Each structure stands twice: as C-alpha cells, then as structure tokens.
Amino acid sequence: MNRICLCLPTDRACSATLTAIHREAAYAAGRFGVAVDLLVLDSCDESVRAEHARVLAALPPAHRVSVHHLGEEPQRAFLRRVIERARVPEPDRMLDLMLPSGVSYGACTNRAFLLAAALGCRSVHRRDSDSAYQLHDGEPVFPVHHELPWLGRPAAEASAGVTRTDLAPALAGRPVSLVGASFIGELSVDIAEIRRLDEAVYHDVVGLWAPADWPKERKRELVEESFTGAGTAPFTGDRSTLTLVDPMRVDMCNVAFDRDVYERFPLSPATDTIGSDYFLLHLVHDATLPGILHNRHIENFHTPERRTDAGFHAYQRRFVKFLLSMLHLNHVYDRLAAEGPALLDERQHLRTGRVAQLLRESARLDRAENIWRLDRCDTAYRKLGGRYEEFAQRLQPRRERLLAEAERDVEDHARLVDAWPALVDAARHTAPGHTPMAAPAHGGG
Known part of the structure; x- marks a missing residue:
C-alpha cells in the first residue's frame, strides 16, 4: 500500500488546524486507499504542545491514518541517530542546520522530508498552521484531492485526469513531480500595512526582491503580483492544468512533492528568512519536470503575534x-533556467552536484547590490x-552581520546538499523513535 506524509510544521497554537488537517488525512485514506502518516512537527512551548497533544488524542480514529x-x-x-548513521562531516554543525535555534521555514520542511523517508512515504504534502481550508457546499476543499492521483506517475497518464494540458509532448514521459496551488485572503507576507501607509514606499521595498538591473516596468509588474496568491475569489469548482508549474503560482502551504524530488535535494536551512523554503519550486520548474497546478487554494490569515512589538x-x-537572500538566489535561478533539462540525468533525476556548485558560486558575489x-x-x-523608523534604527548596527548571514546561508545550503544523499539513506533505516497514534483496523475513514 502506498504511504504518504501529510505534514504540518508549527510554532504557534493551532488546534483548529490540527482538527482540519486530520480530516484531510482521513479524506485521502478513504478516497484514495493510501496509508497516511499525519506528521505534526511541533516547535511550540510545553503548554501549547500539551494542548496540541490533547487535541490530537481526542480526534476520532480514521482508518489507515497514523x-x-x-x-x-x-x-x-x-536527527542525531540519522546524522550518526550517515557519518557526515561536522555532525554538530549538521544538526544545527537541520534543527536551528532560530525560525527556519526550510529546515522544518527538511525534517519532514527525512521523517517521511523514515516512514517509507512516497510523497510529502505540506500545509501551514496559519491557514485554513475553503468550504464549498459546506464541505472542506482539500488540496490532496488533486495531489494524490498523479504524483509520481508519468505525465502522459495524468493528462487524462486534468482540465487542460500545457506541456510539450517531449515531456510526457517524465514523472509528475509537484502538485500545488496557492492561497486566497491576506498577503502571504505580512506587509500590507506598508502599502496602506504609503503605496510608493511599498512598491520601492517590495521591488527590492527583483534583480537590481531589471527595468522599472518589469519591477512594477513583479510588485503587483507579489505575495497576492490567487486573490480573493472563493472556490466554485475544480480546475487543473498539467504543466511546468510557475513558482509564482504555488504557495508552500499548499504543495506536494514526489520523493524523487525531496529525497534528492533539500531546502535552504536559512534562519529568520521568509521564503527560504521555495527553492524546490524553482528547481522542479527549471529542470522541466512536469507538475499539476490546481485551484483548491487555501485561506491565508495572519496570527495576532505578528502585531505585537516583538513579533x-x-x-x-x-x-x-x-x-x-535574493542577490544570491536570483543568480542561481538565472542559471537554473539557462541549464533547463540539462539539470536532469538519464534517469530524469536532478543533478544535485551541479546545483550545489551554482549555490557556492552565488555565495561569492559582490555585496554591493545588497548594500x-x-x-x-x-x-x-x-x-x-x-x-x-524604530526598526530601521535597530537595523543600522546589524548591517554587516546581515550581509554575512546572507552569504553564509547559501553556503550552508550547498553544504546540506552535499550531505543530503547520506542523510536520506540513513533516515530510511532509522525509526522515528516514538509510537504513533494509529487508528484501529476497524476505524472509519
């Protein structure tokens, strides 16, 4: 029986999300006949984590859901057991990259990838704790509905099950490696207040994630599109496209990857950096691996903690x-796009060594653009x-440190890429080390 990992990393109270994602797990198991490992990676404090444990323990049993x-x-x-088994250099440093003390969107997903390998899963389906499922006719709109049927299968087979195909015939034999959608609701990045305060400042700041040499019109178009997801229109019916999925059309709260992608390449372990978990979207697209883009968008919202001074x-x-980070990533993305299908070997697998080389090259770029x-x-x-203004004053003495961190983050990503094959292989032979809350054989689903 196929096993999948439905994953929710969280560092905030999210009892309602836990209940909702368990329903998606039950839906996946019941509709598609798979075994679902619902993986909650909980970085909350002890009291919130205990409440999450109570919520999960009280959920009704679901057949084939653990x-x-x-x-x-x-x-x-x-991770210590995996790193020890893998015998990678600098084990303590590797542990810090996998589980850093600071917030890392990429590192938490990398842990999910290794745990999925340990559990024997063929795909990872990621959700976020600050999002919710849309409702249609009173029922939740689960993205797994589109993710499960075709992920990992040849694109030619998937073409019969999607609304439309926008894929070159030469790519039809390649596997569907990614299935994703976006979100509706609030901006994915919590900067809407800047736009309300001063539209011109908003355009100036958001435009900074584009390469410095882009013309003004192209930057303006990027700003208008940035962080808006699928807008605000609610779900009314299914649409899906077999294509090379545009990274701008997918959010990491609503994505699934085949194991041949995440078991070959990790995300950036950069800390305190939004967007550090999006690299695989670009890599899959530029390597010309097929994907499915659908419209079961998730509702995005911002938690009150971000409104506090500390938040x-x-x-x-x-x-x-x-x-x-975009100084380095834009450099890499340009070269990934130029290499295209050459990023794949004869088995249609990612050439990870070449991508690691590009990351290292980007770490040596002149700092002038970031200054x-x-x-x-x-x-x-x-x-x-x-x-x-207070934030700008606090930022001033930290400039040199931030510039150095941006370089170090991309070097750390390359270091993790080098170690990843050994880590994944070790994870496949390492038990997660706990007893899952599994449903009995007669449970409903």
Whole structure:
C-alpha cells in the first residue's frame, strides 16, 4: 500500500488546524486507499504542545491514518541517530542546520522530508498552521484531492485526469513531480500595512526582491503580483492544468512533492528568512519536470503575534533577510533556467552536484547590490515613521552581520546538499523513535 506524509510544521497554537488537517488525512485514506502518516512537527512551548497533544488524542480514529506528533526534543533525537548513521562531516554543525535555534521555514520542511523517508512515504504534502481550508457546499476543499492521483506517475497518464494540458509532448514521459496551488485572503507576507501607509514606499521595498538591473516596468509588474496568491475569489469548482508549474503560482502551504524530488535535494536551512523554503519550486520548474497546478487554494490569515512589538520587529527582520537572500538566489535561478533539462540525468533525476556548485558560486558575489538594498530599506522604513523608523534604527548596527548571514546561508545550503544523499539513506533505516497514534483496523475513514 502506498504511504504518504501529510505534514504540518508549527510554532504557534493551532488546534483548529490540527482538527482540519486530520480530516484531510482521513479524506485521502478513504478516497484514495493510501496509508497516511499525519506528521505534526511541533516547535511550540510545553503548554501549547500539551494542548496540541490533547487535541490530537481526542480526534476520532480514521482508518489507515497514523498521527505522529513530535516536539523538538524527539525530532532532535531522531536527527542525531540519522546524522550518526550517515557519518557526515561536522555532525554538530549538521544538526544545527537541520534543527536551528532560530525560525527556519526550510529546515522544518527538511525534517519532514527525512521523517517521511523514515516512514517509507512516497510523497510529502505540506500545509501551514496559519491557514485554513475553503468550504464549498459546506464541505472542506482539500488540496490532496488533486495531489494524490498523479504524483509520481508519468505525465502522459495524468493528462487524462486534468482540465487542460500545457506541456510539450517531449515531456510526457517524465514523472509528475509537484502538485500545488496557492492561497486566497491576506498577503502571504505580512506587509500590507506598508502599502496602506504609503503605496510608493511599498512598491520601492517590495521591488527590492527583483534583480537590481531589471527595468522599472518589469519591477512594477513583479510588485503587483507579489505575495497576492490567487486573490480573493472563493472556490466554485475544480480546475487543473498539467504543466511546468510557475513558482509564482504555488504557495508552500499548499504543495506536494514526489520523493524523487525531496529525497534528492533539500531546502535552504536559512534562519529568520521568509521564503527560504521555495527553492524546490524553482528547481522542479527549471529542470522541466512536469507538475499539476490546481485551484483548491487555501485561506491565508495572519496570527495576532505578528502585531505585537516583538513579533513586528522579528517579522520585518525576516523580510529584510529575504530581500538580501535574493542577490544570491536570483543568480542561481538565472542559471537554473539557462541549464533547463540539462539539470536532469538519464534517469530524469536532478543533478544535485551541479546545483550545489551554482549555490557556492552565488555565495561569492559582490555585496554591493545588497548594500544598496539595505540603504533603500533604511530610507523607506524611516519615511514610514513610527515603529518602522524604530526598526530601521535597530537595523543600522546589524548591517554587516546581515550581509554575512546572507552569504553564509547559501553556503550552508550547498553544504546540506552535499550531505543530503547520506542523510536520506540513513533516515530510511532509522525509526522515528516514538509510537504513533494509529487508528484501529476497524476505524472509519
């Protein structure tokens, strides 16, 4: 029987989301006959984690659904066993890349990838704790409906099950490697207040994630499209396209990857950097691996914590670090696009060594463009005044450190890419180290 991993990383209270994602797991098992490992990677404090455990324990049993709820200590113990078995260089450093002390969107998903390998899953389906499922005719709109039928199968087979096909016939024999959609509702990045305060400042700041040499019109188009997802229109009926999926059309709260992708290449372990978990979307697209883009978009919302002073400053720092990361990532993305299908070997697998080489090249880029980005951010935030000006003042003495972190983050990504095959192989032979909350054989589903 096929096994899949439906994953929810969280560092916030999300009892309602846990209940909802369990329903999606039951839907997947009941409709598609798969075994579902519902994996909750919980980085919350002890009291919130205990509440999550109570919620999960009280859920009705679902046939072929096993719930795995791991706090950071069980995750760390699993990773130590994997790293020891893999015999990779600098094991303590590798553990820090897999489970850093700071927030890392890529690292939490990388842990899910290794745990999925340990559980024998053929795909990972990721959701986020600050999102919810749409309702249609009173029923939840589950993305797994589109993710499960075709993931990992040849694109030629999937063409009969989608609304339309926009894929070159030469790619029909390649596997469907990614299935995804986006979100509706609030901006995916919590910067809407900047736009309300000053539209011109918003355009200036958001435009900083584009390459510096782009013309103004192209930057303007990027700004208008950025972080808006699928807009606000609710779901009314299914549509799906077999295609090379545009990374701008997919959000990481609503995506599924085949194991031949994530078992070959990890996400960036960068800390305190929004968008650090999007690299695989670009890699799959540029390597010309087929995917399915559908319209079962998830509802996005922002949690109240980001509105506090501490939450505001932490989030704005993550946003600035995202802007700085783009110096390096834009360089890599340009070269991935240029190499295209040459990124695949004769078995249609990703040539990971070549991508790691591109990452290392990008770490040596001149800092001048990022110094310019920090200057523009400083001017923009001071113009907004209030707590934005205060943030700019706090940022000033940290400039050199931020520039160095942007370089180190891409070097760390390359280091993790080198170690990834050994880590995945070790994970396949390492038990997660806990007893899952599994439904009895007669459970409903």
